[in-house]
Amino acid sequence: MKVNTSDWTDAGPAHPKPEWRKGDAQARPVSYTKGQTAVFDLELSATRDAGPAEDADLVGKASFGPMSFTGRGPVGRDAKPVPMKGAAVGDRVRALEGSIQFTATPARNGAGYGAGTSGGHKIYVTLDTPVTVAGSREAGITEKRMEAAVRLVGAAGTNDPHAIVSYLMRQFRFYTLRPDPAVPARYQHPAYFNEVGGAWPMAEYLGKSGECQAIVRFVRAAIKQVGCPGQADLVVCWADPDVGGGAKGLESTVPPGGGLSGKSKTVGGKIWYACLVDTYPDEGKIYDIEQLNAHYMGLNNFEACLRFEHGGTKRYYGGGAGSYQSSDEVLLAFYALAWVTFGHTAPTGSAGARVEKVVKRWRDASGKLL
Numbered sequence: 516m517k518v519n520t521s522d523w524t525d526a527g528p529a530h531p532k533p534e535w536r537k538g539d540a541q542a543r544p545v546s547y548t549k550g551q552t553a554v555f556d557l558e559l560s561a562t563r564d565a566g567p568a569e570d571a572d573l574v575g576k577a578s579f580g581p582m583s584f585t586g587r588g589p590v591g592r593d594a595k596p597v598p599m600k601g602a603a604v605g606d607r608v609r610a611l612e613g614s615i616q617f618t619a620t621p622a623r624n625g626a627g628y629g630a631g632t633s634g635g636h637k638i639y640v641t642l643d644t645p646v647t648v649a650g651s652r653e654a655g656i657t658e659k660r661m662e663a664a665v666r667l668v669g670a671a672g673t674n675d676p677h678a679i680v681s682y683l684m685r686q687f688r689f690y691t692l693r694p695d696p697a698v699p700a701r702y703q704h705p706a707y708f709n710e711v712g713g714a715w716p717m718a719e720y721l722g723k724s725g726e727c728q729a730i731v732r733f734v735r736a737a738i739k740q741v742g743c744p745g746q747a748d749l750v751v752c753w754a755d756p757d758v759g760g761g762a763k764g765l766e767s768t769v770p771p772g773g774g775l776s777g778k779s780k781t782v783g784g785k786i787w788y789a790c791l792v793d794t795y796p797d798e799g800k801i802y803d804i805e806q807l808n809a810h811y812m813g814l815n816n817f818e819a820c821l822r823f824e825h826g827g828t829k830r831y832y833g834g835g836a837g838s839y840q841s842s843d844e845v846l847l848a849f850y851a852l853a854w855v856t857f858g859h860t861a862p863t864g865s866a867g868a869r870v871e872k873v874v875k876r877w878r879d880a881s882g883k884l885l
Contacts, residue, residue: 516544516645517657523712525655534636541635544658547604548643548742549674556596557586559619559630568594571619573630575599578613579638590619590630604640608669608741610662611638639665642674643742652713653736663718664740676738676745676825680832683734684821690727690835692813698723705729727834728769728819734832735821745825751817752831752845754852754875756789761852761875764842766822774817780854787854787871790814791846795880796853796870803861804868810861814868818845847884851876 519527534555535542547553557573568591575584581602588597604611614634620627639661647654671682691705698704702716707729709716714733717725724730728749735747749769754761755778767773778789793813794802802812820831820839831839836848846852854872861867876885 516546516661517655518543519657520659520662523659523715523718524710525657525712527657530658535633537631539633539635542633542637544637544639544661546639546641546645546661549606549608549640550603553582553584553601553604553638555584555599555601557584557599557617558596559590559594559617567591570622572622573597573599573617573619575601575615575617575633577601577611577615577636579611579636580605582611584615587622590621604638607640607672607674608642608665609640610665610669611640612636639741641665641741642668642676643744645742646739648736648739651732651736652708652710653715653732656740660715660736660740663715664737667718667737668741668743676743677823677828677830679738679743680734680745680747680821680823680830681838683737684730684832684834684838686721687724687730687835689724690730691724692726693807695720695723707732724835726819727836730834731819731821731832745823748822750820750822750831750842752820752842753791753817754846756852756854756874762843762846764844764846766820766842766845768822769819776816782854782871785856785871787856789874790853790855790868791817791849792851792853792855792870793849795850795878795882796873798870798873801859801861801867801869803863803865805861805865806863808863810863810867812868812870814855815849818848820845847877850878850882 517527530543568589571590573586584599584601586597586599614632616632617630618627619630645656671679694704698720703709705725707714714729717733731749750766751774752766753774775789779786803810818833820833831845839845852874853870855868859867859869
């Protein structure tokens with residue numbers, strides 16, 4: 516992983532070797548797949564007047580759990596590093612932190628002595644080999660990103676990929692299309708289309724949420740950072756008035772993408788636009804599209820989902836909008852598909868949209884599925 520704990524970018528060189536040397540306050544972090552055995556090479560220095568290298572039994576006891584490392588090899592002047600074998604790092608995603616205290620017992624007389632302590636170790640235990648999300652703003656494996664992913668995935672308390680994705684999605688109780696001034700402008704909330712980490716800064720602002728596509732990009736990056744198995748694709752799902760009367764769920768991976776953007780027709784000299792709406796729409800009524808109030812209606816071109824498949828099960832996890840079995844089911848996140856016109860003034864005095872025609876309803880006025 517790259518040396519970067521200061522920001523969410525993919526900047527910085529890869530951590531060099533050795534992972535620790537005498538005098539270092541902090542060791543360089545490493546990652547292991549769950550169930551693997553931690554190993555390293557140990558090189559012990561010797562005083563100038565020490566005799567020639569001789570074999571010794573070496574033991575390193577870790578402070579981060581019941582882990583011990585053992586090896587046998589030469590200790591003394593010009594001695595080569597000794598391979599040290601340890602214990603399994605465990606079967607769950609977590610971060611192991613602490614020091615290792617060493618002792619050496621010469622093979623010739625069995626008189627053991629303290630051989631020093633190495634400190635500031637950090638082992639990130641992952642589900643499998645970390646994977647970068649190539650071609651996206653979230654591409655790259657860094658220490659800051661790894662820490663966030665391990666912390667969040669570890670909190671799920673399970674190794675089941677679908678349960679992990681479901682847990683991460685539930686951290687975003689809603690999606691939003693409105694910027695929050697509490698989120699630094701450089702992160703471009705709520706879209707998170709930035710060059711300083713893409714959706715990764717969402718780890719700091721979970722409660723502020725973001726657009727559905729941003730939520731999906733973040734969850735995809737987090738599970739890949741810890742090597743979560745399964746096929747994870749960012750897809751957009753929508754309905755089209757001209758396809759099955761708006762009842763059929765359509766989907767497309769991103770890229771290339773899809774949705775209702777630009778879907779329009781001219782009626783009586785006015786341009787009508789097709790939108791998926793998140794409020795019960797009454798035909799002829801003007802709704803506020805700027806302020807969050809009783810007259811507000813959110814207009815959507817699509818619902819972004821993480822289409823995740825593992826173990827023969829495929830599900831669509833909507834960004835802040837629930838979990839579904841198909842693109843047809845994803846449409847149930849909305850109240851209706853409607854034709855609207857713009858250029859109106861809402862009752863609040865803000866910009867408004869008028870519902871001209873409801874094409875397809877999925878929920879009644881109380882929000883109950885039809």
